[in-house]
Amino acid sequence: MAVEIEFANVIIRKSAIEAKYPGGLDGFAESDLPNYIEDDTLVRVGFMSTGEAHNLAGHLSQHGLTLNETAQSDVAVVQVDSIPDWLTIGPVDNSIGCWLIGTDPGSLIKGTNGFLLCCPRDLFDRLELVLESISAEVERSEPPNEDRNEFFQVVHFSCGNASISANVIGEKSGNSPVGLWGRRDLSRRQHCAGDVRFAEAIESVLLANGAKNR
Structure with a gap:
């Protein structure tokens, strides 16, 4: 599956959150996050501003998740015109989706809360x-x-x-x-x-x- 992206998005590997973030995926999801969605491999949190997105990415980095420009990064701040090498974006179900490179996008998980x-x-x-x-x-x-x-x-x-x-x-x-x-x-x-x-x-x-x- 793919997660819908809009404006500024923090994309995180689910496996990294589960392994490194206090409380794992459940603990992270209960952090009063806007527009939280997930598919089989990724979590997406959406924001209206890149500043807020970078703040969350920095928070995750402080908890041990990797945040850098390499293919091994756990976290990325993604916009339609800015995508790291370990992710793919493209049209899915009449919207713009993001998915882990090398996987099938399948159907879209929309950013609807x-x-x-x-x-x-x-x-x-x-x-x-x-x-x-x-x-x-x-x-x-x-x-x-x-x-x-x-x-x-x-x-x-x-x-x-x-x-x-x-x-x-x-x-x-x-x-x-x-x-x-x-x-x-x-x-x-x-x-x-x-x-x-x-x-x-x-x-x-x-x-x-x-x-x-x-």
Whole structure:
């Protein structure tokens, strides 16, 4: 597989993180990283600025990962026009992907951590029915006490091994639209590919039924 790249990207060998970073891959994934995705061999963390990307690369270097210009490097800061010899970039599934040289890019893991939608109230009330088309199960629950001033419900979506939860923002009752903020659980990094595709499928169905991107 290949990981999607955009703007400034830190690309890391998964084997190096597992061997050298405190807590391994699970510890790294739980570090509140933006746009974390992974395939079979690589991890990608995306940023809007090269400065932030270089800061993360330096942090990884301090933990023993190799950061240099050789083919043995564990870490690289990658942009579309800047790629080290041990990686390849190119078009994959109508986007730009990055993969380990000498491997098959296969399908693309997109840099999607979730969605933020404005959802008409009648659509929100019918989530269970609307999402039957993608075999999604929908469970609703109250948010934790400390979060109840920010959102009034948590909706958990699942389908097989794929899972994503969404916080519901707005008025608890009435006819006004609500915000649906869906986010991947990065502690589920081993299910990254499935969760990303599931989030995209949910977003696509809801947009087709009247929701709008916020």
